[in-house]
Amino acid sequence: MAKLAFLGLGVMGFPMAGHLVAAGHEVTVYNRTPAKAEAWLDAHGGRSAATPQEAAAGAEFVMACVGNDDDLRAVCLGETGAFAGMGKGAVFVDHTTVSPGVTRELAAHAGEAGLGYVDAPVSGGQAGAEKGQLSVMCGGAEADYAAAEPVIAAYAKICRRIGEVGAGQVTKAANQIAIAGLVQGLSEALHFAEKAGLDGRAVVEVISQGAAGSWQMENRYETMLDDAFEHGFAVDWMRKDLAICLKTADETGASLPVTALVDQFYKDVQKMGGGRWDTSSLFKRLRRIDGD
Structure with a gap:
């Protein structure tokens, strides 16, 4: 079992983070709208944080499922971003559907900070997220994927590494x-x-x-x-x-x-x-x- 952070509690992220708790992981969540984080705590327990940086502090894996390229940059970068809170060797797993370009950009930032990065967009919709039956397509270094795959398994029907960073997107x-x-x-x-x-x-x-x-x-x-x-x-x-x-x-x-x-x-x-x-x-x- 691992110490995790999950950033983004929309229709997909809310149930996905819940599956991680059900699998026995220690989960801290962050959501831009605090009310959604409170609702998630009521449903699943765990804890919430006021910023991505606070959520990511001490986490072995940080999962994200937000809206678009700009949203992803916002939760990753800056003094309050997740990368600022993650320790060397931790792995960032992005479930957002974003451009391959921003994926490679953020993976480069992660690498400079000594972090792993896996782009892992999902398919299966809200129903798949709720049932823990998502198709997860991944890009990243083999070692980073191998570390993250058992965690992703909590909500995946199938999870495969397709290639290097960007291949998932x-x-x-x-x-x-x-x-x-x-x-x-x-x-x-x-x-x-x-x-x-x-x-x-x-x-x-x-x-x-x-x-x-x-x-x-x-x-x-x-x-x-x-x-x-x-x-x-x-x-x-x-x-x-x-x-x-x-x-x-x-x-x-x-x-x-x-x-x-x-x-x-x-x-x-x-x-x-x-x-x-x-x-x-x-x-x-x-x-x-x-x-x-």
Whole structure:
């Protein structure tokens, strides 16, 4: 069992930090909004700290799950940042989906301070976090990953090192590219069936058992047909992630025509007022276009 800090108690971080307590670790949490830290303490015990630096003091591992590049820099750097509180040999594990660039930047700072760094973005959504069944894709030195993996196991269904620092974030970008195309394809399939006068549920019951089946189809088709989108992974966050995908593609020379198109479709959803809707709201966009 280890002494840990967890920074960021959003819909993902809150249950992930709870799994660490359930696994027997000693956990100190930090959240920018203190009320969330208090709610976490009520649910799981442990202790909270007023700054990332205080939370990280004496911790063997510091896990983070915050919002974006700037949020991650804020919890890592400066006099009150986590790096200032961590002792040499401690390992920072970042579960945030951020750019490979900021990952390499912060890993360099960590290395200068004698700290390990593992980028470990996750997939599986809020339900996966709550069930402790996340897919965790990691980048970092082999020794840092080997040390962190048993801790990450508290909320992972699968955890793999893909390569050096930044490889986890590039893998997460690939994950989001695949999801974007799948959700648009599913939306078009359901819309096509509806316009032809078919029962969407009956159609999915059949095609989900063949080559068209996917996690998105299994877990989202009913809420899509019910026009229910006040749940799940927000469009605003997906556009943040797709911006990372497209920027990285520019840097590497990859061609992402479908991803770029779907990103614009999500922009349309934002204009509809759906920035906080689930990403499956691409279906609602098609219904709106046709006046349904």
